Amino acid sequence: MIRETNKTNLVLIIIAIIGVCGTVVGAIITVMGNINVEKIRQEAELTKIALVTIATQGGATQMILQSTVNAPTSLPYPTYTPYPTPLLTPTNSKVFLFQDNFNEGPKPDWERVFGNWIMSNGEFSISQIDEINPTNNKDKWTYGTAFVGSPDWQDYKVSTQMNLQDESGNCGSVLIRAQDAKNFLAWEFCIFYQFVGGRESIATWYIVQNGEWIEIPNTKTESFPPDKQFNIEVIVKGNVVQSFVNRELVNSFSDFPFTTGKAGVRIQSNSVSKTLSFDNFTIETVSP
Numbered sequence: 001m002i003r004e005t006n007k008t009n010l011v012l013i014i015i016a017i018i019g020v021c022g023t024v025v026g027a028i029i030t031v032m033g034n035i036n037v038e039k040i041r042q043e044a045e046l047t048k049i050a051l052v053t054i055a056t057q058g059g060a061t062q063m064i065l066q067s068t069v070n071a072p073t074s075l076p077y078p079t080y081t082p083y084p085t086p087l088l089t090p091t092n093s094k095v096f097l098f099q100d101n102f103n104e105g106p107k108p109d110w111e112r113v114f115g116n117w118i119m120s121n122g123e124f125s126i127s128q129i130d131e132i133n134p135t136n137n138k139d140k141w142t143y144g145t146a147f148v149g150s151p152d153w154q155d156y157k158v159s160t161q162m163n164l165q166d167e168s169g170n171c172g173s174v175l176i177r178a179q180d181a182k183n184f185l186a187w188e189f190c191i192f193y194q195f196v197g198g199r200e201s202i203a204t205w206y207i208v209q210n211g212e213w214i215e216i217p218n219t220k221t222e223s224f225p226p227d228k229q230f231n232i233e234v235i236v237k238g239n240v241v242q243s244f245v246n247r248e249l250v251n252s253f254s255d256f257p258f259t260t261g262k263a264g265v266r267i268q269s270n271s272v273s274k275t276l277s278f279d280n281f282t283i284e285t286v287s288p
Contacts, residue, residue, distance in 0.1 A: 097156060098148055098263075098283040100124075106146075113181045115144020115267065123163065123277035126267050140270050141169075147178050147264035149283060154260045155237045160281040164201070165274035166227035168193040172268075172276045176236050177261035182211040185256060186266060187234060187243055191226040201226040205243070207256055219243075221250045229279070237286050 100107045102124050106117065116127040126144035156176075164170050171190040178184035189203040205219035224230050224245045233244040239259075242252040263283050269275045 095285040096282060097153070097285060098281075100148075100281045102279060102281075109148050111147040111262075111264075113145040113147060115142070115146070117144055117146060120275070120277050123279040124265070124281070125275050125277035126269070128269065128271055128273070128275045142267075142269050142275070144267045145175075145181055145264065146266075147175070147262040148281075149262040149264075151179065151262055152260050153262065153283075155286050155288065156263065157236075157284050157286050158232075158234045158263045158282070159284075160232050160265070161229050161279045162189060162232055162276065163229040163279070164189060164191045164226045164276045165271070167191065167269075167271045167274040167276070168199075169270040170267075170274070170276040172278070173266040174232055174234055175262075175264040175266055176234055176241070177256075177258035178264050179258060179261050182208065183258070184208050184261065184264070185236075185241065185258060186213070187232070188266075189224060189232075199226065203245075203250075205241070205251070205253065209257065216253055216256075219251045219253055221245070223248070223250050235286055 098109060100110075102119065102122060105119055106124055110117075118125055118127050124146075126142055128142065158174055158176060160174060162172050162174075164172065168191060171188055173186040173188040175184045175186050186206045186208055187203060188206060189201070191199065191201045193199050201222055201224065203221050203224060205216040206213045207216060208214070231244075231246050233247065235242045235244075239256065240252065240254045241256070243250055265278050265281070267276060
């Protein structure tokens with residue numbers, strides 16, 4: 001009886017110990033669980049804070065990126081390889097075909113077609129007549145024509161200085177596109193003293209074909225000084241002629257029969273004292 005009672009007590013003690021152990025274990029589990037929950041809660045809170053921070057920084061980063069997109073690029077502009085510039089061969093603005101200042105007499109290049117050409121005070125002229133026949137001075141005119149250059153010359157500029165000597169009966173011409181003594185273009189300057197009206201000076205262009213002088217309409221001018229030396233320039237280019245007195249354009253015309261030819265001068269005079277003269281005669285090329 002006593003033994004059974006002791007056995008029962010032992011069982012109860014064991015059960016009590018197990019209960020205490022279970023309680024202790026449960027308490028430990030509860031404490032550990034609370035610790036883990038708190039830890040998890042803290043970690044969750046930290047994670048939330050981190051996410052908020054990241055989100056905030058991300059927004060700032062997005063704003064920065066957006067601003068960078070909208071801002072002008074700091075990258076260098078693209079470069080392009082230009083087309084190569086062609087090398088141009090330099091050319092002289094003036095290429096003289098002929099020059100004569102008559103300082104040492106006329107050059108041998110002159111072709112003196114007719115007339116007694118002489119040097120007068122360092123200028124190119126012809127000898128004057130000895131006298132005038134009061135009844136008929138037609139036979140007392142003296143003439144002279146001289147050419148220079150090539151019959152193949154086409155576009156060129158003629159420059160010279162003319163001095164009419166303010167002497168009645170003097171006529172001087174600049175010739176271009178000359179074929180021969182009877183076919184050329186002539187710009188003729190003349191001076192006459194009339195009994196009524198005084199001095200008359202006029203310049204006119206002519207087409208001379210087979211010795212016949214045909215006046216070119218609308219080419220007359222009086223814009224030149226008959227009493228002193230003045231500059232004459234003629235530019236012939238293609239089928240257009242421009243004429244200048246003292247570097248001022250006075251007239252131009254087109255459509256004439258000669259496409260090439262020499263240049264030259266001509267004098268017609270019945271003066272017994274001062275025959276007109278030429279000086280500083282030049283011919284140069286013009287641009288095509």
